[in-house]
Amino acid sequence: MLGRRKTAKEQLRETKKEIRHNERDMDRELQNLTREEAKLIVDIKKAAASGQHGILKTIAKNLVQLRTQKERLVTMKATVTGVGYKASMMQSQMAVGQVMGTMAGVSRIAEEFWIDRRGH
Numbered sequence: 001m002l003g004r005r006k007t008a009k010e011q012l013r014e015t016k017k018e019i020r021h022n023e024r025d026m027d028r029e030l031q032n033l034t035r036e037e038a039k040l041i042v043d044i045k046k047a048a049a050s051g052q053h054g055i056l057k058t059i060a061k062n063l064v065q066l067r068t069q070k071e072r073l074v075t076m077k078a079t080v081t082g083v084g085y086k087a088s089m090m091q092s093q094m095a096v097g098q099v100m101g102t103m104a105g106v107s108r109i110a111e112e113f114w115i116d117r118r119g120h
Helices: 008-050 053-119
Strands: none
Touching: 008 053
8 A cells, every 4th residue: 555545535435434533532522521520510519518618719710621621622523523524525526526427428428329320
């Protein structure tokens, strides 16, 4: 494979595979962040109940940072998903182009056939 150049179809297949892999990674990360968020909320409630205002403030800041991180991750995932849709669109357009090329060849052959039949 060192000297061989990949076809467009192979490149699209690899790109879609990488995109699906990245989407799964982002989903896992979102699940982890959601679990961490739930833990922080429980910690905030415990700290508030026991009257530990210093710890409460620190945990609340962590919660805000975590939610910001979660929002950014959701935005990134949407972008990656959009790229995946564009790759799928390109793949379908390539297939249509190949069919159209095949149809042009067939119509050219049919035209030659009819010209030959009229000439005899």
